[in-house]
Amino acid sequence: MPEKNDTIFGKIIRGEIPASKVYEDDEVLAFSDIAPQAPVHVLVIPKKRIAGMNDAADEDAKLLGKLLLVCKKIAQDKGIDKSGYRIVTNCGPHGCQSVEHLHFHLVGGTQLTGKLG
Numbered sequence: 001m002p003e004k005n006d007t008i009f010g011k012i013i014r015g016e017i018p019a020s021k022v023y024e025d026d027e028v029l030a031f032s033d034i035a036p037q038a039p040v041h042v043l044v045i046p047k048k049r050i051a052g053m054n055d056a057a058d059e060d061a062k063l064l065g066k067l068l069l070v071c072k073k074i075a076q077d078k079g080i081d082k083s084g085y086r087i088v089t090n091c092g093p094h095g096c097q098s099v100e101h102l103h104f105h106l107v108g109g110t111q112l113t114g115k116l117g
């Protein structure tokens, strides 16, 4: 069972609010971003509550690797692996993190700009 937590993503994990899920297993959930920035914009999150990269611990190394591999799998499933994509995680105020539950943005399906900020 996922830990109880009080972010919007926690509510999605617990099924309390709907999301367009694209992948789920016992540790990871992926769903479409509600405000997509590109034709493909999926959020890949751990079911375990990790508030952000600052809160990831050595014991989370395997889970962090899995999150990236799930991003790769979804990119393949969505047919954007060859054209390319971006994986981003925002951390803290300067990173413009708005939801305090670790998430990787998988973005693609169009030519992205070279800018990060």
Ligand code: 5GP
Residues within 6 Å of the ligand: 008, 019, 020, 031, 032, 033, 034, 035, 036, 043, 089, 090, 096, 097, 098, 099, 100
């Ligand atoms: P951040 O700004 O923290 O890096 O990314 C948070 C992302 O979560 C944003 O891209 C935002 O559109 C998305 N988001 C916020 N609330 C919801 C929601 O209720 N459902 C979904 N699917 N995405 C959400």
